Amino acid sequence: MPDTALPPDSYPVSERNKVRRLHERGRYDRASVHAILDAAMIAHIAYVIDGQPYCTPTAFWREGDTLYWHGSSASRMLRAQKGGLPVCLTVTHLDSLVLARCGFNHSVDYRSAMCFGTARILEDAAEKARALDAMIDRFYPGRAQELRQSTAQELKATTVIAMEIEEASGKVRSKGVADEEEDYALPIYAARYPVTLVIGAAEPCPRMPAGVPLPEGLQGFTPGRRLDALMLENQQKAYGGE
Amino acid sequence: MPDTALPPDSYPVSERNKVRRLHERGRYDRASVHAILDAAMIAHIAYVIDGQPYCTPTAFWREGDTLYWHGSSASRMLRAQKGGLPVCLTVTHLDSLVLARCGFNHSVDYRSAMCFGTARILEDAAEKARALDAMIDRFYPGRAQELRQSTAQELKATTVIAMEIEEASGKVRSKGVADEEEDYALPIYAARYPVTLVIGAAEPCPRMPAGVPLPEGLQGFTPGRRLDALMLENQQKAYGGE
Numbered sequence: 001m002p003d004t005a006l007p008p009d010s011y012p013v014s015e016r017n018k019v020r021r022l023h024e025r026g027r028y029d030r031a032s033v034h035a036i037l038d039a040a041m042i043a044h045i046a047y048v049i050d051g052q053p054y055c056t057p058t059a060f061w062r063e064g065d066t067l068y069w070h071g072s073s074a075s076r077m078l079r080a081q082k083g084g085l086p087v088c089l090t091v092t093h094l095d096s097l098v099l100a101r102c103g104f105n106h107s108v109d110y111r112s113a114m115c116f117g118t119a120r121i122l123e124d125a126a127e128k129a130r131a132l133d134a135m136i137d138r139f140y141p142g143r144a145q146e147l148r149q150s151t152a153q154e155l156k157a158t159t160v161i162a163m164e165i166e167e168a169s170g171k172v173r174s175k176g177v178a179d180e181e182e183d184y185a186l187p188i189y190a191a192r193y194p195v196t197l198v199i200g201a202a203e204p205c206p207r208m209p210a211g212v213p214l215p216e217g218l219q220g221f222t223p224g225r226r227l228d229a230l231m232l233e234n235q236q237k238a239y240g241g242e
Numbered sequence: 243m244p245d246t247a248l249p250p251d252s253y254p255v256s257e258r259n260k261v262r263r264l265h266e267r268g269r270y271d272r273a274s275v276h277a278i279l280d281a282a283m284i285a286h287i288a289y290v291i292d293g294q295p296y297c298t299p300t301a302f303w304r305e306g307d308t309l310y311w312h313g314s315s316a317s318r319m320l321r322a323q324k325g326g327l328p329v330c331l332t333v334t335h336l337d338s339l340v341l342a343r344c345g346f347n348h349s350v351d352y353r354s355a356m357c358f359g360t361a362r363i364l365e366d367a368a369e370k371a372r373a374l375d376a377m378i379d380r381f382y383p384g385r386a387q388e389l390r391q392s393t394a395q396e397l398k399a400t401t402v403i404a405m406e407i408e409e410a411s412g413k414v415r416s417k418g419v420a421d422e423e424e425d426y427a428l429p430i431y432a433a434r435y436p437v438t439l440v441i442g443a444a445e446p447c448p449r450m451p452a453g454v455p456l457p458e459g460l461q462g463f464t465p466g467r468r469l470d471a472l473m474l475e476n477q478q479k480a481y482g483g484e
Contacts (some may be wrong), residue, residue: 016294021313041350042336046288046297052258055288055296055332057354069265092296094284101462102389103378104396108283114298136345147344148425154346177447179357183390184449189457194442195469199339205419205432212429218341221435 002209006118016116024240027170030065034122035047036170039190039228041139046067047087048117054167060089061138064242067115068131078161084118087163097193098176099224101183109192114172117163131160139231139236141217197227246428258358259409266325269412272307278355278412279304280477282333283381283468287311289361301379302331302337304477306484308359312400326360329405335470339435340418343425351434355412359405373402380480383459384482400433439469 006013007029021027027033037043043060046053060069067089078085082233096109122128132155133144178193201223220230248255249271251467261268267277279285285302288295309331320327336356340353364370374397375386418434443465444456 004376025419041339042352044286044288044297044299044332044334046286046295046330048290048293048295051290052358053288053290053330055286055297055330055356057286057332057334057352059350088288088295088297090286090299091283092286092299094439097381098331099282099382099385102316102396103374103386105390105398106378108301110284110299114297132345136348139339140341143341144345146430148428148430150345154344176445179447179449183445185451186390187451187454188388188390188448189454190450190462191444191460192447193444195439196442197336197437197439200436200438202433202435203433205421205426206428207421209427209429211453212431215431218431218433227260227437229281233274 011165011168013169014167017114017169019169019171022137022171022173025173026170027172028168032172033113033115033170034062035232036093036111036172037067037091037115039093039111039232041231043067043089043091044086045089045153047085059135061135062136063239065165067117067163067165068160069104069157070132070135073187078121079117084120085155087117089115089117089163093197095174096176096195096197098178099189099191099193100177101179101186101188101190105177105179105183107173107178108176108195109176111170111172111174113168113181115163115165115168117166119161119163122160122162125155128158128160129155131162132158134238139234141207141220141234141237143215146217182208187192199223199225199227199230246305248260252449253407253410255411256409258300259356259424261411261413264415265415267413267415269414270410274414275355275357275412277474278335278353278414279309279357281335281353281474283469283473284307285311285331285333287329287331301377301381302375305376305481308364309359309405309407310377310402312374312377312402320361320363320401326362329361331357331359331405335439336437337416338418338437340420341431341433342436343421343428343430343432347419347421347425349415349420350437351416351418353412353414353416357405357407357410358410361403361405364402364404367397370402371397373404374400376480383462383476384481387455387458388457388459394428396470405428428472441465441467441469443471
Protein backbone atom coordinates (compact mmCIF):
# COMPACT_ATOMS: atom_id res chain seq x y z
CA MET A 1 0.00 0.00 0.00
CA PRO A 2 1.59 3.31 -1.00
CA ASP A 3 1.76 5.94 1.74
CA THR A 4 -0.57 8.19 -0.24
CA ALA A 5 -3.42 5.74 0.30
CA LEU A 6 -3.09 5.83 4.09
CA PRO A 7 -5.63 7.65 6.26
CA PRO A 8 -4.36 10.78 8.00
CA ASP A 9 -2.49 10.27 11.28
CA SER A 10 -1.18 6.85 10.26
CA TYR A 11 2.03 5.09 11.24
CA PRO A 12 4.56 4.90 8.43
CA VAL A 13 4.52 1.64 6.48
CA SER A 14 7.77 -0.19 5.78
CA GLU A 15 8.85 -3.72 4.98
CA ARG A 16 8.79 -4.28 8.74
CA ASN A 17 5.17 -3.52 9.57
CA LYS A 18 3.45 -4.04 6.23
CA VAL A 19 0.64 -6.57 6.58
CA ARG A 20 1.41 -9.27 4.01
CA ARG A 21 -0.96 -12.18 4.48
CA LEU A 22 -4.55 -11.09 3.84
CA HIS A 23 -3.40 -7.50 3.59
CA GLU A 24 -6.99 -6.25 3.27
CA ARG A 25 -7.17 -6.82 7.04
CA GLY A 26 -4.39 -4.30 7.68
CA ARG A 27 -4.77 -1.01 9.57
CA TYR A 28 -2.08 1.65 9.96
CA ASP A 29 -3.99 4.63 11.32
CA ARG A 30 -3.34 5.52 14.94
CA ALA A 31 -7.01 5.39 15.95
CA SER A 32 -7.38 1.78 14.80
CA VAL A 33 -4.06 0.62 16.25
CA HIS A 34 -4.62 2.41 19.57
CA ALA A 35 -8.14 0.99 19.94
CA ILE A 36 -6.65 -2.51 19.76
CA LEU A 37 -3.83 -1.70 22.19
CA ASP A 38 -5.99 0.17 24.69
CA ALA A 39 -8.52 -2.65 24.98
CA ALA A 40 -5.80 -4.93 26.37
CA MET A 41 -3.95 -5.35 29.61
CA ILE A 42 -1.50 -8.02 28.43
CA ALA A 43 0.91 -7.88 25.49
CA HIS A 44 3.50 -10.31 24.20
CA ILE A 45 6.95 -8.88 23.64
CA ALA A 46 9.47 -10.37 21.22
CA TYR A 47 13.15 -9.57 21.62
CA VAL A 48 16.44 -11.19 20.73
CA ILE A 49 19.34 -12.22 22.95
CA ASP A 50 22.39 -13.68 21.19
CA GLY A 51 20.30 -14.50 18.14
CA GLN A 52 17.68 -16.37 20.18
CA PRO A 53 14.14 -14.95 20.07
CA TYR A 54 12.13 -14.71 23.28
CA CYS A 55 8.41 -14.04 23.64
CA THR A 56 7.37 -12.74 27.05
CA PRO A 57 3.86 -11.82 28.22
CA THR A 58 3.54 -8.68 30.29
CA ALA A 59 1.07 -6.05 31.42
CA PHE A 60 1.62 -2.86 29.41
CA TRP A 61 0.02 0.52 28.83
CA ARG A 62 0.13 3.36 26.31
CA GLU A 63 0.66 7.11 26.63
CA GLY A 64 0.40 8.72 23.20
CA ASP A 65 2.96 6.97 21.02
CA THR A 66 4.87 5.52 23.97
CA LEU A 67 4.32 2.04 25.35
CA TYR A 68 5.34 1.11 28.88
CA TRP A 69 5.77 -2.14 30.72
CA HIS A 70 7.70 -3.32 33.72
CA GLY A 71 9.57 -6.20 35.20
CA SER A 72 10.23 -7.91 31.90
CA SER A 73 12.83 -10.62 31.77
CA ALA A 74 14.41 -8.49 29.06
CA SER A 75 15.60 -6.25 31.86
CA ARG A 76 19.00 -7.87 32.22
CA MET A 77 19.54 -7.60 28.50
CA LEU A 78 18.42 -3.99 28.47
CA ARG A 79 20.86 -3.10 31.23
CA ALA A 80 23.67 -4.67 29.27
CA GLN A 81 22.69 -2.96 26.03
CA LYS A 82 22.77 0.75 26.62
CA GLY A 83 21.65 1.63 23.11
CA GLY A 84 18.25 0.02 23.67
CA LEU A 85 16.76 -3.24 22.49
CA PRO A 86 14.71 -3.77 19.30
CA VAL A 87 11.30 -5.05 20.32
CA CYS A 88 8.05 -6.11 18.72
CA LEU A 89 5.11 -5.73 21.10
CA THR A 90 1.95 -7.54 20.02
CA VAL A 91 -1.58 -7.47 21.38
CA THR A 92 -4.24 -9.96 20.34
CA HIS A 93 -7.95 -10.17 21.08
CA LEU A 94 -9.65 -13.42 20.11
CA ASP A 95 -13.21 -12.45 19.15
CA SER A 96 -14.75 -15.60 17.74
CA LEU A 97 -14.27 -19.12 16.47
CA VAL A 98 -15.34 -19.46 12.85
CA LEU A 99 -16.50 -22.91 11.79
CA ALA A 100 -16.87 -23.04 8.04
CA ARG A 101 -17.84 -25.77 5.59
CA CYS A 102 -14.28 -26.73 4.65
CA GLY A 103 -11.08 -26.76 6.62
CA PHE A 104 -9.52 -23.98 4.56
CA ASN A 105 -12.21 -21.47 5.56
CA HIS A 106 -12.07 -22.24 9.25
CA SER A 107 -10.77 -19.15 10.98
CA VAL A 108 -11.11 -16.89 13.97
CA ASP A 109 -12.26 -13.31 14.20
CA TYR A 110 -9.63 -11.28 15.98
CA ARG A 111 -8.04 -7.88 16.48
CA SER A 112 -4.27 -7.72 16.74
CA ALA A 113 -1.66 -4.98 16.72
CA MET A 114 2.11 -5.21 16.27
CA CYS A 115 4.28 -2.31 17.41
CA PHE A 116 7.94 -1.92 16.56
CA GLY A 117 10.44 0.20 18.42
CA THR A 118 13.48 0.29 20.65
CA ALA A 119 12.99 -0.43 24.33
CA ARG A 120 14.82 1.62 26.96
CA ILE A 121 14.88 1.58 30.75
CA LEU A 122 13.48 4.53 32.67
CA GLU A 123 16.54 5.37 34.75
CA ASP A 124 15.24 8.58 36.34
CA ALA A 125 13.67 7.76 39.73
CA ALA A 126 10.97 10.43 39.53
CA GLU A 127 10.06 9.45 35.99
CA LYS A 128 9.84 5.82 37.07
CA ALA A 129 7.66 6.60 40.09
CA ARG A 130 5.31 8.66 37.92
CA ALA A 131 5.06 5.88 35.35
CA LEU A 132 4.20 3.28 37.98
CA ASP A 133 1.42 5.46 39.36
CA ALA A 134 0.19 6.00 35.81
CA MET A 135 0.12 2.24 35.27
CA ILE A 136 -2.09 1.71 38.34
CA ASP A 137 -4.41 4.57 37.38
CA ARG A 138 -4.65 3.48 33.77
CA PHE A 139 -5.99 0.07 34.80
CA TYR A 140 -7.82 1.16 37.98
CA PRO A 141 -9.06 4.77 37.78
CA GLY A 142 -7.87 6.95 40.65
CA ARG A 143 -6.34 4.05 42.54
CA ALA A 144 -2.71 5.19 42.86
CA GLN A 145 -3.54 7.85 45.43
CA GLU A 146 -5.58 5.37 47.48
CA LEU A 147 -2.62 3.01 47.98
CA ARG A 148 0.12 2.80 50.54
CA GLN A 149 2.98 4.76 48.93
CA SER A 150 5.80 2.83 47.34
CA THR A 151 8.99 2.54 49.37
CA ALA A 152 12.37 3.45 47.94
CA GLN A 153 13.26 -0.24 48.00
CA GLU A 154 10.14 -1.20 46.05
CA LEU A 155 10.88 1.41 43.41
CA LYS A 156 14.47 0.21 43.18
CA ALA A 157 13.33 -3.37 42.70
CA THR A 158 11.10 -2.40 39.78
CA THR A 159 12.28 -1.88 36.22
CA VAL A 160 10.11 0.23 33.97
CA ILE A 161 10.62 -0.04 30.24
CA ALA A 162 9.46 2.48 27.66
CA MET A 163 9.28 2.24 23.90
CA GLU A 164 8.29 4.86 21.36
CA ILE A 165 6.22 3.27 18.62
CA GLU A 166 8.27 3.73 15.45
CA GLU A 167 6.00 1.66 13.26
CA ALA A 168 2.83 -0.26 13.92
CA SER A 169 0.09 -2.16 12.20
CA GLY A 170 -3.26 -3.51 13.21
CA LYS A 171 -5.01 -6.50 11.72
CA VAL A 172 -8.71 -7.19 12.09
CA ARG A 173 -10.95 -10.04 10.97
CA SER A 174 -14.59 -9.69 11.89
CA LYS A 175 -16.62 -11.25 9.08
CA GLY A 176 -17.55 -14.54 10.76
CA VAL A 177 -18.33 -17.45 8.42
CA ALA A 178 -17.22 -16.86 4.82
CA ASP A 179 -17.41 -19.89 2.56
CA GLU A 180 -16.96 -20.57 -1.14
CA GLU A 181 -20.19 -19.72 -2.93
CA GLU A 182 -20.75 -23.31 -4.06
CA ASP A 183 -20.31 -24.65 -0.51
CA TYR A 184 -23.20 -22.84 1.16
CA ALA A 185 -25.73 -25.41 -0.05
CA LEU A 186 -23.84 -28.32 1.54
CA PRO A 187 -25.51 -29.95 4.57
CA ILE A 188 -22.64 -28.99 6.87
CA TYR A 189 -23.07 -27.18 10.18
CA ALA A 190 -21.39 -23.75 10.04
CA ALA A 191 -21.38 -21.16 12.79
CA ARG A 192 -19.58 -18.39 14.56
CA TYR A 193 -18.97 -18.76 18.31
CA PRO A 194 -18.25 -15.40 19.97
CA VAL A 195 -15.35 -15.40 22.43
CA THR A 196 -15.02 -12.79 25.17
CA LEU A 197 -12.63 -12.14 28.02
CA VAL A 198 -14.77 -11.26 31.04
CA ILE A 199 -14.20 -10.42 34.67
CA GLY A 200 -16.01 -12.21 37.45
CA ALA A 201 -17.30 -11.02 40.81
CA ALA A 202 -14.70 -9.39 43.05
CA GLU A 203 -13.21 -11.66 45.70
CA PRO A 204 -12.42 -9.11 48.40
CA CYS A 205 -9.33 -9.91 50.47
CA PRO A 206 -10.61 -11.58 53.67
CA ARG A 207 -8.04 -9.68 55.71
CA MET A 208 -9.52 -6.22 54.99
CA PRO A 209 -10.65 -4.32 58.10
CA ALA A 210 -14.43 -4.02 58.35
CA GLY A 211 -16.07 -1.15 56.52
CA VAL A 212 -13.56 -0.50 53.71
CA PRO A 213 -15.76 0.69 50.85
CA LEU A 214 -15.46 -0.26 47.19
CA PRO A 215 -13.59 2.67 45.60
CA GLU A 216 -15.46 4.67 43.01
CA GLY A 217 -12.85 3.83 40.37
CA LEU A 218 -13.80 0.15 40.61
CA GLN A 219 -17.54 0.65 40.16
CA GLY A 220 -17.16 -0.35 36.52
CA PHE A 221 -15.68 -3.73 37.47
CA THR A 222 -18.99 -5.57 37.43
CA PRO A 223 -19.38 -9.35 37.09
CA GLY A 224 -19.57 -10.44 33.45
CA ARG A 225 -18.12 -7.18 32.15
CA ARG A 226 -15.92 -7.53 29.07
CA LEU A 227 -12.35 -6.76 30.01
CA ASP A 228 -11.63 -5.15 26.62
CA ALA A 229 -14.49 -2.65 27.01
CA LEU A 230 -13.46 -1.89 30.59
CA MET A 231 -9.82 -1.37 29.64
CA LEU A 232 -10.82 0.99 26.80
CA GLU A 233 -13.05 2.94 29.17
CA ASN A 234 -10.31 3.23 31.77
CA GLN A 235 -7.75 4.33 29.17
CA GLN A 236 -10.18 7.11 28.22
CA LYS A 237 -10.55 8.13 31.86
CA ALA A 238 -6.77 8.25 32.29
CA TYR A 239 -5.76 9.91 29.02
CA GLY A 240 -8.87 11.08 27.20
CA GLY A 241 -8.62 10.65 23.47
CA GLU A 242 -4.83 10.92 23.32
CA MET B 243 17.59 -25.24 39.75
CA PRO B 244 19.84 -28.28 39.25
CA ASP B 245 18.42 -30.99 37.03
CA THR B 246 18.37 -33.43 39.94
CA ALA B 247 15.60 -31.38 41.59
CA LEU B 248 13.31 -31.60 38.55
CA PRO B 249 10.27 -33.88 38.57
CA PRO B 250 10.45 -36.90 36.27
CA ASP B 251 9.50 -36.26 32.62
CA SER B 252 10.69 -32.66 32.67
CA TYR B 253 12.10 -30.55 29.89
CA PRO B 254 15.83 -29.85 30.25
CA VAL B 255 16.67 -26.53 31.88
CA SER B 256 19.24 -24.26 30.33
CA GLU B 257 20.09 -20.58 30.37
CA ARG B 258 17.44 -20.22 27.66
CA ASN B 259 14.36 -21.52 29.45
CA LYS B 260 15.30 -21.07 33.11
CA VAL B 261 12.67 -18.94 34.87
CA ARG B 262 14.59 -16.05 36.40
CA ARG B 263 12.15 -13.52 37.78
CA LEU B 264 10.14 -15.05 40.62
CA HIS B 265 11.63 -18.43 39.84
CA GLU B 266 9.41 -20.15 42.42
CA ARG B 267 6.67 -19.81 39.81
CA GLY B 268 8.61 -21.94 37.32
CA ARG B 269 7.49 -25.35 36.02
CA TYR B 270 9.53 -27.64 33.77
CA ASP B 271 7.65 -30.93 33.92
CA ARG B 272 5.80 -31.92 30.78
CA ALA B 273 2.43 -32.33 32.52
CA SER B 274 2.47 -28.74 33.79
CA VAL B 275 3.73 -27.22 30.54
CA HIS B 276 1.33 -29.26 28.40
CA ALA B 277 -1.67 -28.34 30.57
CA ILE B 278 -0.95 -24.67 29.87
CA LEU B 279 -0.43 -25.23 26.15
CA ASP B 280 -3.43 -27.50 25.66
CA ALA B 281 -5.84 -25.05 27.31
CA ALA B 282 -5.12 -22.51 24.56
CA MET B 283 -6.03 -22.02 20.95
CA ILE B 284 -3.82 -18.99 20.30
CA ALA B 285 -0.07 -18.65 20.86
CA HIS B 286 2.37 -15.82 20.18
CA ILE B 287 5.44 -16.72 18.18
CA ALA B 288 8.69 -14.78 18.34
CA TYR B 289 11.20 -15.10 15.53
CA VAL B 290 13.96 -13.01 14.02
CA ILE B 291 14.42 -11.72 10.49
CA ASP B 292 17.62 -9.77 9.82
CA GLY B 293 18.06 -9.07 13.52
CA GLN B 294 14.53 -7.68 13.88
CA PRO B 295 12.23 -9.57 16.27
CA TYR B 296 8.63 -10.25 15.25
CA CYS B 297 5.80 -11.42 17.46
CA THR B 298 2.92 -13.04 15.60
CA PRO B 299 -0.29 -14.49 17.05
CA THR B 300 -1.51 -17.74 15.58
CA ALA B 301 -3.70 -20.74 16.27
CA PHE B 302 -1.53 -23.71 17.22
CA TRP B 303 -1.82 -27.24 18.55
CA ARG B 304 0.35 -29.91 20.18
CA GLU B 305 1.01 -33.55 19.38
CA GLY B 306 3.35 -35.00 21.99
CA ASP B 307 6.44 -32.80 21.98
CA THR B 308 5.65 -31.28 18.59
CA LEU B 309 3.85 -27.97 18.13
CA TYR B 310 2.07 -27.11 14.89
CA TRP B 311 0.71 -23.93 13.43
CA HIS B 312 -0.08 -22.67 9.97
CA GLY B 313 -0.10 -19.65 7.77
CA SER B 314 2.34 -17.68 9.86
CA SER B 315 3.95 -14.64 8.34
CA ALA B 316 7.22 -16.38 9.17
CA SER B 317 6.51 -18.59 6.18
CA ARG B 318 8.51 -16.56 3.70
CA MET B 319 11.43 -16.56 6.04
CA LEU B 320 11.13 -20.27 6.61
CA ARG B 321 11.14 -20.96 2.91
CA ALA B 322 14.31 -18.93 2.53
CA GLN B 323 16.01 -20.58 5.48
CA LYS B 324 16.17 -24.27 4.80
CA GLY B 325 17.86 -25.10 8.10
CA GLY B 326 14.82 -24.00 10.07
CA LEU B 327 14.08 -20.91 12.11
CA PRO B 328 14.67 -20.51 15.87
CA VAL B 329 11.35 -19.76 17.50
CA CYS B 330 9.93 -19.06 20.92
CA LEU B 331 6.24 -19.97 21.13
CA THR B 332 4.44 -18.54 24.15
CA VAL B 333 0.97 -19.17 25.53
CA THR B 334 -0.59 -17.00 28.23
CA HIS B 335 -3.83 -17.34 30.18
CA LEU B 336 -4.84 -14.31 32.22
CA ASP B 337 -6.64 -15.71 35.27
CA SER B 338 -7.25 -12.72 37.51
CA LEU B 339 -6.51 -9.10 38.30
CA VAL B 340 -4.89 -8.73 41.70
CA LEU B 341 -5.48 -5.40 43.46
CA ALA B 342 -3.24 -5.14 46.48
CA ARG B 343 -2.66 -2.43 49.09
CA CYS B 344 0.43 -0.96 47.42
CA GLY B 345 1.44 -0.59 43.80
CA PHE B 346 4.32 -3.03 44.11
CA ASN B 347 2.04 -5.93 45.07
CA HIS B 348 -0.46 -5.35 42.30
CA SER B 349 -0.27 -8.31 39.98
CA VAL B 350 -2.24 -10.74 37.89
CA ASP B 351 -2.75 -14.45 38.32
CA TYR B 352 -1.76 -16.21 35.13
CA ARG B 353 -0.48 -19.37 33.52
CA SER B 354 2.10 -19.04 30.77
CA ALA B 355 4.38 -21.39 28.87
CA MET B 356 7.39 -20.62 26.68
CA CYS B 357 8.58 -23.27 24.22
CA PHE B 358 11.87 -23.10 22.36
CA GLY B 359 12.71 -24.95 19.19
CA THR B 360 13.42 -24.76 15.49
CA ALA B 361 10.49 -24.29 13.15
CA ARG B 362 10.31 -26.21 9.88
CA ILE B 363 7.80 -26.38 7.06
CA LEU B 364 5.89 -29.60 6.43
CA GLU B 365 6.81 -30.14 2.79
CA ASP B 366 5.23 -33.55 2.33
CA ALA B 367 1.70 -33.16 0.94
CA ALA B 368 0.24 -36.15 2.78
CA GLU B 369 1.84 -35.10 6.03
CA LYS B 370 0.46 -31.61 5.57
CA ALA B 371 -3.06 -32.84 4.79
CA ARG B 372 -3.02 -35.08 7.85
CA ALA B 373 -1.84 -32.22 10.07
CA LEU B 374 -4.60 -29.90 8.85
CA ASP B 375 -7.25 -32.51 9.59
CA ALA B 376 -5.65 -33.01 13.00
CA MET B 377 -5.88 -29.28 13.65
CA ILE B 378 -9.61 -29.23 12.91
CA ASP B 379 -10.26 -32.32 15.03
CA ARG B 380 -8.15 -31.09 17.91
CA PHE B 381 -10.28 -27.95 18.23
CA TYR B 382 -13.61 -29.43 17.07
CA PRO B 383 -13.89 -33.16 17.87
CA GLY B 384 -14.65 -35.32 14.83
CA ARG B 385 -15.21 -32.34 12.56
CA ALA B 386 -12.63 -33.00 9.81
CA GLN B 387 -14.61 -35.91 8.33
CA GLU B 388 -17.81 -33.84 8.33
CA LEU B 389 -16.33 -31.12 6.12
CA ARG B 390 -16.09 -30.68 2.37
CA GLN B 391 -12.68 -32.14 1.52
CA SER B 392 -9.81 -29.75 0.89
CA THR B 393 -8.91 -29.15 -2.73
CA ALA B 394 -5.36 -29.51 -4.02
CA GLN B 395 -5.29 -25.75 -4.47
CA GLU B 396 -6.35 -25.11 -0.87
CA LEU B 397 -3.67 -27.45 0.42
CA LYS B 398 -1.08 -25.76 -1.76
CA ALA B 399 -2.07 -22.34 -0.45
CA THR B 400 -1.59 -23.45 3.15
CA THR B 401 1.75 -23.60 4.95
CA VAL B 402 1.97 -25.86 7.97
CA ILE B 403 4.84 -25.33 10.37
CA ALA B 404 6.07 -27.83 12.94
CA MET B 405 8.46 -27.43 15.84
CA GLU B 406 9.79 -30.01 18.24
CA ILE B 407 9.93 -28.58 21.74
CA GLU B 408 13.62 -28.58 22.64
CA GLU B 409 13.18 -26.73 25.90
CA ALA B 410 10.16 -25.28 27.66
CA SER B 411 9.09 -23.71 30.88
CA GLY B 412 5.78 -22.86 32.46
CA LYS B 413 5.13 -20.08 34.90
CA VAL B 414 2.09 -19.92 37.15
CA ARG B 415 0.85 -17.35 39.63
CA SER B 416 -2.39 -18.24 41.40
CA LYS B 417 -2.15 -16.83 44.91
CA GLY B 418 -4.40 -13.78 44.50
CA VAL B 419 -3.78 -10.88 46.88
CA ALA B 420 -0.48 -11.15 48.75
CA ASP B 421 0.51 -8.04 50.69
CA GLU B 422 3.23 -7.13 53.14
CA GLU B 423 2.21 -8.33 56.60
CA GLU B 424 2.08 -4.80 58.02
CA ASP B 425 -0.16 -3.59 55.17
CA TYR B 426 -3.15 -5.87 55.79
CA ALA B 427 -4.52 -3.61 58.53
CA LEU B 428 -4.62 -0.54 56.25
CA PRO B 429 -8.09 0.68 55.24
CA ILE B 430 -7.44 0.01 51.53
CA TYR B 431 -9.74 -2.00 49.30
CA ALA B 432 -7.97 -5.16 48.09
CA ALA B 433 -9.47 -7.87 45.93
CA ARG B 434 -8.98 -10.45 43.25
CA TYR B 435 -11.11 -10.19 40.10
CA PRO B 436 -11.26 -13.50 38.21
CA VAL B 437 -10.82 -13.24 34.45
CA THR B 438 -12.07 -15.92 32.08
CA LEU B 439 -12.17 -16.39 28.34
CA VAL B 440 -15.65 -17.71 27.52
CA ILE B 441 -17.56 -18.66 24.41
CA GLY B 442 -20.99 -17.27 23.66
CA ALA B 443 -24.02 -18.80 22.01
CA ALA B 444 -23.44 -20.19 18.53
CA GLU B 445 -24.46 -17.90 15.69
CA PRO B 446 -25.37 -20.47 13.02
CA CYS B 447 -24.65 -19.37 9.46
CA PRO B 448 -27.97 -18.09 8.07
CA ARG B 449 -27.22 -19.72 4.72
CA MET B 450 -27.32 -23.28 6.07
CA PRO B 451 -29.97 -25.51 4.45
CA ALA B 452 -32.86 -26.32 6.79
CA GLY B 453 -32.40 -29.28 9.11
CA VAL B 454 -28.62 -29.44 9.44
CA PRO B 455 -28.12 -30.75 12.99
CA LEU B 456 -25.56 -29.55 15.50
CA PRO B 457 -22.73 -32.12 15.27
CA GLU B 458 -22.07 -34.23 18.35
CA GLY B 459 -18.50 -32.88 18.55
CA LEU B 460 -19.84 -29.38 19.21
CA GLN B 461 -22.18 -30.36 22.05
CA GLY B 462 -19.58 -29.11 24.51
CA PHE B 463 -19.63 -25.63 22.99
CA THR B 464 -22.24 -24.26 25.38
CA PRO B 465 -22.79 -20.55 26.06
CA GLY B 466 -20.65 -19.30 28.92
CA ARG B 467 -18.27 -22.26 28.75
CA ARG B 468 -14.64 -21.45 29.54
CA LEU B 469 -12.58 -21.79 26.40
CA ASP B 470 -9.55 -23.10 28.32
CA ALA B 471 -11.55 -25.97 29.83
CA LEU B 472 -13.11 -26.76 26.46
CA MET B 473 -9.75 -26.75 24.68
CA LEU B 474 -8.25 -29.06 27.32
CA GLU B 475 -11.20 -31.43 26.99
CA ASN B 476 -10.93 -31.48 23.20
CA GLN B 477 -7.17 -32.08 23.33
CA GLN B 478 -7.92 -35.12 25.53
CA LYS B 479 -10.50 -36.36 23.04
CA ALA B 480 -8.03 -36.00 20.17
CA TYR B 481 -4.87 -37.33 21.79
CA GLY B 482 -5.75 -38.80 25.19
CA GLY B 483 -3.09 -38.15 27.80
CA GLU B 484 -0.21 -37.85 25.31
